Structures are given as C-alpha cells and as structure tokens.
Amino acid sequence: MLCAGARREWITLVVTTALLAAGAAVLGWWWASLMIVVLGGVVLLTFRDPNRNPPSQRGVVVSAADGRVSSIHVLEDCAPLGGRTLCVRVFLSLLNVHVVRIPCYGRIASIEHRPGRYVSALNPASVEENESVTLVIEHPTSQASVAVVRLIAGQFARTVRLFVQEGQTLQRGQRLGIILLGSTAEVYLPDAAVADCVVSEQDRVRAGESVIVGVRGEGSAS
Template sequence: MSISNSIRAQIPPIHPEGYPFIGGFALVSLILFWIWTPLGWIGTVLTIWCALFFRDPIRVTPQRDGLVVAPADGRISMISQALPPAELGLGDRPLLRISIFMSVFNVHVNRSPVTGRIERIAYRPGVFINAELDKASEDNERNSLAISTPHGRVGVVQIAGLIARRIVSFVREGQNVGTGERFGLIRFGSRVDVYLPEGSVALVSEGQTSLAGETILADFRQSDPGLTFRSI
C-alpha cells in the first residue's frame, strides 16, 4: 500500500450532510485570510473541526437477535426508570432509559440500537437547554422513533442540545432497520435516549463511553452467547 493510500485509510469518511457546512467554513476561512492571515488560520482550524464533526466511520456491529447497541457515540450520562415520550405510544409506565450525551467532539451519526420495524416517527419542536439535564427529555426539540422487535417495542429519542439546531432523519415509518444501521444525526452537540421494554437490564454503567453501533447496552437473550459481527 502506498503512503498516500495508507494516510487516506486512516481518515474517516464524511457524511454528505456535512458538505455544505464544511464548504461554508472553508469559504469564510478564505475571506479571513484576505482580511488578516491569523484570522484565516483560525478559520482553517474551525473548518477542520467541522469536518471532524461530520465524520462517519465504519463500525463493527455485533449481530444477534436480542442485542441492543448504543445509538450514539458519547458518555452514558443517565440510566434510570422514566416515562417515555407520550407521542411514541409506549405506555404510561416507567421504562428503563439509557441516555447518551454527545459533545461537539463526538461522531454525531446515529445508528439503530436494534433490528426491527419503525412503527412511528414523531417530531416535536422545543427549546434548546443543556442536553445533559434531565428536563431536556421533556422540553427540548426532539425526534422520537418506536421500533417494533420480537422482544418488545424500543423507543429511540434524538434530543437537540444547547448548540444543536437541527435533527436530521434518514428513515421513514414502516421501514425495516438492522442493528447498527444509520438512522439520523443531530448537528452540534446533543443527546440520544433509548427506552427498553419492561424487565430489561442495562449492561453498561453511568460515565461509560459508548460507540454507536458497537457498545452493547442490553441483551434480551443473555443466555445465548452466539454472536457474529459485520462492518457498517
């Protein structure tokens, strides 16, 4: 392998959603160079950061019925029993909720935590407070998915944060998704909540770092060890 190919292999691909933003940052950087060179270098650094924000690396996802994987990169900020958003129709009883907070330095492409059929997608506008706060689940802009699986219905909620201003969805109601497949992204800092059926047990802990499509959050069939993996 040539040196150029080796370097290229180390650079993660960029999601197409990021191209307009990266182009905008690059254009501003050129203007800043014309105004004053030091400002241009600041713009260049910000352009590189923008490109890194929209990176979309390949992930090796464990494949087996019953597995629940992380939908987002970031820090597991909360594990609790909480009422799911009413618009998902998951009932009026508290369910196990695992919350993952994404900083502006994390990968922001979100992946399906389970294999199943998307029964419902519900978007709700809202405010933009710190996504780490518990009240963000109720007050912030959010996009919620209910995914039907043989083990019960799983809720996935994308929550916009203090800086985030746009939730992007790649899927539609009635669509089948596989574990680890991309279903959306949130721009510039946010949170994703996963609501699991009654009786589910978390296999992660608060403060742990998760990788979307790779970290196993729960296992509906903990007695079955047969796992396979695929790159997505």
Template sequence: MASLPARLSAAVPRQFAPSTRRYALPPAILAVLLSVFVPPLGLLFIAVTLFVLWFFRDPERVAPDSGFVSPADGRVSVIRREDDRVRVGVFMNVTNVHVNRAPADATVESVTHRPGAHKPAFSKDSERNERVDVDCGEFEVSLIAGAFARRIHPYVEDGVSLERGQRIGHIAFGSRADVLLPERFDATDVCVKKGQRVRAGETVVARQS
C-alpha cells in the same frame, strides 16, 4: 414502500454525515477569499472548516450479533425506569461522533418531530428540548437537541426496515440520544453504567440472557 435514499442511508460507505457541506462550505469559501486579502483571518476560517469536517465525521462501525447497542457515541447519562420501561440515554459532547444508529433490528412505525427548548443535553431540563422520536414498535429512539444544536437530521421514515447498527440520523453540535427499551427488559438487563463511555452501533447497552 421506503424511499431509495432512506433504504441506502446506512448501506453506502461514507466519511462524513450528509449535511456536512451545508456547514463546511461557508467557512471554506470565506477561507479562500480572506486568504487573499486578510491572510490571518483566512487561516482562522481554514481551521473552522477543518473543525466542521472533523465534527461531522462518520466512521464505519461493526455491530455485534445480539443485544441492544448504543444509539450514540458518548457517555451514558440516563438510566431510569419510566412506568414499565427502561430508558438509557447517551450524552454526546463536541468531541464525539454525532451520527446515531439503530439499537436493534426493527421496522420504523413513525418518525415524529417535537419542537422545544435548547437546554444543555446533560441537564434534567433537556426533557423539554426539541427532539425527534423514532418509534420502532417494541422500542423507541429519541434524538434530543442540546444547547447549541439547532438541527436534527433523521435519515429514516415510516416503514423503513432497520438493522442493528444502521445509521438513523445525526444531530448538529451537542446533543443526546436515548433508547426506550422494550417492556420485557428491566434494570438487570442493562449492561452499562452511568458515566461509561459507549460507541454507537457497537457497545451493547442491554441484553437479555
């Protein structure tokens, strides 16, 4: 049976990703200390703290009733056929929300971490980057680290039931999220184009008529 934190990962409203404190607390402490002794540096670390809070924002989203939705905010960077499947990838830059969401209803069969490089997430070399693959049977979501991303934080585990648009994880500081569509989908079922802006949990990237 899925753990309580995993079951509640998407159900509990929140404004920031779960690991925000880990990244925001050190500059916040430095900001307080330096504001007393070196005020200009204190202001700098206040700005850093505010940036971290903004970067790890986690707004609410309303998923549509059907279709495969984008797993990430950003721009579509990959649409390609892999054997008998179609992959749609979304590149997240520093201005995008980095919380990732389930493309469709499913049950998680496995969550696998694969070590690797940290090449820019928009490059072809990123296929060898560190990643976490969330296998949902018919489809798979891959959370891929980028040049500066060093932590992928999955929120789900084996056996968890997902709903379309549910939070499934986040990646710190630049990355890519892909969905490998079910075999029954082909290129004509993809609803987006390369370069198109999409929103996690809301923009439909593939739908069968």
C-alpha cells in the same frame, strides 16, 4: 468518510469556512484565518461516518449514538411501551461521530417530531424542553413495540436529519440519521424485557457496536 445523508450541510460548511478564512487572510488577520480553519475542521469531524460492526449475538441492544452515558434510569410509565421502562441516555459532544443508529432489529412503527427550545444539552432541562424526534420500533412479526429512540436537539444542534421513514425494517446497527452539532440520544426499553444493563453512567459507547443492555424473550428488542 463523511456522511452522505448530510452532504449539503458539510459542503456548505467547507465553502463557508474557506471563504471566511480567505477573507481574514486578505485583511492580514492570519491568526483569525487560522482559527476559522481549525474551528471549521472540528465541526467537519462531526460529519464523519465510519463503518460499524454490530455484535452478532442475539439478545443484546446496542447504543444508538457515540458519546458518554449521562444517565441510566427507570420510568414508571412510557406511553409507547407501557409500564416500567429503562432509559439509557447518551450525550454527544462536539468530538463524537453524530450519525445515530438503530439499537435493535425492528420496524419503524412511527416517527414523531416535537417542537421545542434549544437549551444547552448540559442543562438537565434540555431533555424535556428541547426539540426532539421520537422513533417507536416494533417487532416485525408480533408488531409489539420493543424500543423507543429519542433524538434531542441542543443549543447548536438544531437539526435532526433522518435517513429512514415509517414502515422500514432495519437490522441492528443500521443508520437512522444524524444530529447536527451534538446533543443527546436516548434508548427506551421495557423494564420487564431487560435481563442486564451492561453499561454504567460515564461509560463511553459507540453507535451500532457497544452493547448497552441484554434482553430476554423472543419478542423483545435484540
């Protein structure tokens, strides 16, 4: 199943691929035509949107994206959350599903778009310099900020399309949007609420299913 929220993009991709491949074939460039079809097929795979089954247990946070855990680190201060903050960063390759999901139950308190560059996601500078969208998630009852999700564009992924808006309350694992053509997704959690980080760098994770952190407290992300 392909992502309904990005239908315009993948239909454009299919039509463009078909026209270019047909044009190359008419000119007798069969290898070029085949390569265009293969490349178009690979890119089309990034739009797939499989169903996911979030874990039922309380007190856990799941990955926001499919991919490889590229960094786990603690920041001394993260403005929306305040104080020491754990960050789990996931790199999405061209072969991963690109639909991103909310890591915990909560309400979308704010959405901030930050313009920036389009440095390759393999370059560490991309995390600070590239265009990004930041979503602050708050507990629906206490209205305390419990998590932050940051979606970072890459060299080719110049579009982050959200399916949600401020004020929406979502269950853990529901769709947030899609990052077109791969990049990076980060989940930030208050370090004081983290009971256990259950993933390591280089681990492979799946959005909405793979548990990345166990948390403590009724008002924390879960």
